[in-house]
Amino acid sequence: MITNFEKPEILSPAGDMDCLKSALNFGADAVFLAGKMFGMRSAPQNFDNDQLKTACDLAHKKGARIHVTCNTLPRNNEIPHLQEFMENAQACGVDAFIIADLGVFEAAKKYAPKVQRHISTQAGVTNYAAANVLYNMGASRVVLAREIPLDEIAEMRAKVPKELEIECFVHGAMCVSFSGRCLISSYMTGRDANHGDCAQPCRWKYHLYEENRQGQYFPVEETGDGTYLYNSRDLCMIEHIPELVKAGVSSFKIEGRAKSAYYTAVTTNAYRHAVDDYFAEGDGYVLKPWIREELEKISHREYNTGFYFGREPGQVTGNGGYIRHYDNVALCEELIDDTTAVITQRNKFYVGDTLDVLPPSGVPFEIKCESLTTDDGMPVESAPHPMQRLTMKCNAPVPSGSVIRKKRD
Structure with missing residues (x-):
């Protein structure tokens, strides 16, 4: 201890x-x-x-x-x-x-x-x-x-x-x-980063222009997708x-x-x-x-690890986007019994899917979605509508307040 x-x-x-x-x-x-x-x-x-x-x-x-x-x-x-x-x-x-x-x-x-x-x-x-x-x-x-x-x-x-x-x-x-003080956004878009309205131009893709070749640009390439010069x-x-x-x-x-x-x-x-x-x-x-x-x-x-060990974050030069391996597909609103939960849908998933649950206790576990039913009692094969309330049958209890994820293929 x-x-x-x-x-x-x-x-x-x-x-x-x-x-x-x-x-x-x-x-x-x-x-x-x-x-x-x-x-x-x-x-x-x-x-x-x-x-x-x-x-x-x-x-x-x-x-x-x-x-x-x-x-x-x-x-x-x-x-x-x-x-x-x-x-x-x-x-x-x-x-x-x-x-x-x-x-x-x-x-x-x-x-x-x-x-x-x-x-x-x-x-x-x-x-x-x-x-x-x-x-x-x-x-x-x-x-x-x-x-x-x-x-x-x-x-x-x-x-x-x-x-x-x-x-x-x-x-x-x-x-x-430095410490989040930035004028690039204001200069390029009129959106003042120092007033909370940053347009995040550091995440954009940039190219090089030569003044005598109007309309032509030359990628500064790390990959075929271009270079994101400032994207930490x-x-x-x-x-x-x-x-x-x-x-x-x-x-x-x-x-x-x-x-x-x-x-x-x-x-x-x-x-x-x-x-x-x-x-x-x-x-x-x-x-x-x-x-x-x-x-x-x-x-x-x-x-x-940022600057903590004397180095620097470095830039992600090949893309400006995010890595995403999982989708948040539902929130458990109420546990009715050991196999039945009321959920609110966030992203589409299907009956038969293996889902990953993060309960308020904090230790994740997996369940299998065995059935889905709408508020009016109609069985459905998937949850396609954002914020739709559904009753889900599964093979383990899902505590109220749990977030439910699905791994991307």
């Missing part, structure tokens, strides 16, 4: 209420999300005041915390809206703001003094001197720049107050720009839990507020089990193969 290190928090993303519930059901200690303003992701639904209050209540009942992203780089015309936004967040019960801008940092102290202030990765904290200054200004946590290797994190941990928490990303998409690999640190803990990381952050509730469930569950296993087993800890395999069941780019 590990006793000489603090057990890190599992911090999960939520772009909407379904994602929030997935994070809480699969073991998150805290969830980071955005209100309707000042968040670095505009694509998700995000949370209005009523939803934010509900989110805080749900989290607190489970002993979890809510961190609200307030990490855009606001312009002058946005500053007057900070007071109402922060006062409402405090009234809802928010535990922490994640902040990149010093003006916003000072406003939070004034308008929401009961809410902790965390420094966003966008602030680019790369050394203990900056971390100490921010702590002295009132920060309770720094989310380090993603460019920092583990040995420097350990040095920083030794040279900042023990009360200052260190949060680091452990999983998800990497940005080609995804971060995955599931195999390096001991190193992160020993470096002094207080919070393991999973990227993905624009991703699905299924993604949140799988990633939260994997890191929850890995951390719990390490603290239970100590020096004898070995990552269970099924935990690593779970992270292959979500859509992802090629995995990498």
Whole structure:
């Protein structure tokens, strides 16, 4: 058993209420999300005041915390809206703001003094001197720049107050720009990445033009599909839990507020089990193969360990898309008996299919779909309609809240 290190928090993303519930059901200690303003992701639904209050209540009942992203780089015309936004967040019960801008940092102290202030990765904290200054200004946590290797994190941990928490990303998409500060999207599309509206031009395919050959382009080729010059690999640190803990990381952050509730469930569950296993087993800890395999069941780019070991993520130069081996086909709404479950369909599957189940307890298992029946009692051979409610007979009990997957051919 590990006793000489603090057990890190599992911090999960939520772009909407379904994602929030997935994070809480699969073991998150805290969830980071955005209100309707000042968040670095505009694509998700995000949370209005009523939803934010509900989110805080749900989290607190489970002993979890809510961190609200307030990490855009606001312009002058946005500053007057900070007071109402922060006062409402405090009234809802928010535990922490994640902040990149010093003006916003000072406003939070004034308008929401009961809410902790965390420094966003966008602030680019790369050394203990900056971390100490921010702590002295009132920060309770720094989310380090993603460019920092583990040995420097350990040095920083030794040279900042023990009360200052260190949060680091452990999983998800990497940005080609420093700490996520990017002007390429704004320059090429008019969509401001620093206000949460990134068009992700780093994922696009690029070609070379020669000025005297108008209308002709020349691929800069790695493969026949062209070259994706800036398309970074995804971060995955599931195999390096001991190193992160020993470096002094207080919070393991999973990227993905624009991703699905299924993604949140799988990633939260994997890191929850890995951390719990390490603290239970100590020096004898070995990552269970099924935990690593779970992270292959979500859509992802090629995995990498980022900058943690002194290297860099590198680019996926042959394509701009995702690797996807499994489809999320259903959510179990209710277990009626040991062989009967009420499900809501997400993707098509058939009677007779072998399905992969991830229950709230977190250890996956397989079932066989033996029959499907609609709400009006009609038997069907497949589940073709998204969000359709069906009764499924199978050969093992499927707990309520389970996500059900099917391996792609």
